[in-house]
Amino acid sequence: MIEKDGIVESVEELQTDIFILKVKAPQIAVLAKPGEFCNIKVSDSIFPFLRRPFSICDVEDDVITFQFNLVGEGTKLLSQKKKGDTINIIGTLGVGFNLLGNYENALIVAGGIGAAPFPFLIKNISEKKNIISFVGGRSKKDIIKYKLKNIIASTDDGSEGFHGNVVELLDSEIHKYDSANTKIFACGPNPMLRALSKYSIERGFACEISTESVMACGFGICQGCNIEGKDFDRFLLVCKDGPVFKAEDVIL
Ligand SMILES: Cc1cc2nc3c(=O)[nH]c(=O)nc-3n(C[C@H](O)[C@H](O)[C@H](O)COP(=O)(O)OP(=O)(O)OC[C@H]3O[C@@H](n4cnc5c(N)ncnc54)[C@H](O)[C@@H]3O)c2cc1C
Ligand code: FES
Numbered sequence: 001m002i003e004k005d006g007i008v009e010s011v012e013e014l015q016t017d018i019f020i021l022k023v024k025a026p027q028i029a030v031l032a033k034p035g036e037f038c039n040i041k042v043s044d045s046i047f048p049f050l051r052r053p054f055s056i057c058d059v060e061d062d063v064i065t066f067q068f069n070l071v072g073e074g075t076k077l078l079s080q081k082k083k084g085d086t087i088n089i090i091g092t093l094g095v096g097f098n099l100l101g102n103y104e105n106a107l108i109v110a111g112g113i114g115a116a117p118f119p120f121l122i123k124n125i126s127e128k129k130n131i132i133s134f135v136g137g138r139s140k141k142d143i144i145k146y147k148l149k150n151i152i153a154s155t156d157d158g159s160e161g162f163h164g165n166v167v168e169l170l171d172s173e174i175h176k177y178d179s180a181n182t183k184i185f186a187c188g189p190n191p192m193l194r195a196l197s198k199y200s201i202e203r204g205f206a207c208e209i210s211t212e213s214v215m216a217c218g219f220g221i222c223q224g225c226n227i228e229g230k231d232f233d234r235f236l237l238v239c240k241d242g243p244v245f246k247a248e249d250v251i252l
Helices: 073-079 118-124 166-176 190-203
Strands: 002-015 018-024 037-041 052-055 058-060 063-069 086-093 105-111 130-137 151-155 182-187 206-210 226-229 244-246
Touching: 002 063, 002 073, 018 073, 037 063, 052 063, 052 073, 058 118, 063 073, 105 118, 105 166, 105 190, 118 130, 118 182, 130 166, 151 166, 166 190, 182 190, 190 206
Parallel strands: 105 130, 105 182, 130 151, 182 206
Antiparallel strands: 002 018, 002 086, 018 063, 037 052, 037 086, 058 063, 206 244
């Protein structure tokens, strides 16, 4: 983990309220692994005081890509950055996805902006794996397909793809996959992850989930991002023990 100033290469609106930010930050880019995140100082002034955490979406040479949803003051400031601006970044942080193993099928399950970490995961997973991306959103405009592979979409309102949530979509396709040869990688809102964890545990599928929490320090000092672990004698920290956990290890 290091703190460095990155130089903004570009900020583009991919689709309504979803932005792609590319930052040249060689010393951090070289450390990046799928599922890890960076804590970004979104302004040069003291406000907003807290950094904002964002998953590493992709890395190309010494440029890190972030994908973010416009939700409040911090992401508004980020969306207004211009090429050549400086952004202070602490990274890389957390424990990411474990891509190792004998599985043949890698099933990505993403809800909304939960699609963010998967371009980098896809780039780093063995070419021998069969990758399918199950991508869910409330409506067609919430479906994010940026650099994903073999996409099957679901929408709550039926405006694109399967009519239902992304766990129901997965359930409609799961007969094609043997639990012994399949691993699920997921990121999205907690209710989705809760439902998916229950689903995968009951059916014996290995499943890793990237969880979210409001964060302050981002590296284990403030204890603000705790999450209840199963069979652990302490609370786990999303920023340090996660954000990626085995589905069976945490209670959401
Ligand atoms: C490990 C990690 C990785 C993340 N990766 C991404 C990513 O790749 N792309 C992305 O768009 N977002 C990601 N987030 C969420 C992102 O950090 C927040 O959306 C962002 O901090 C909001 O900042 P803001 O100042 O714009 O909004 P604020 O004004 O701080 O908040 C606006 C609203 O969003 C809610 N909110 C703020 N932070 C979070 C959070 N961490 N989880 C859930 N709700 C929150 C607030 O309660 C409030 O309702 C990630 C969060 C974590 C913990
Ligand atoms: S954000 Fe401070 S301990 Fe996790």
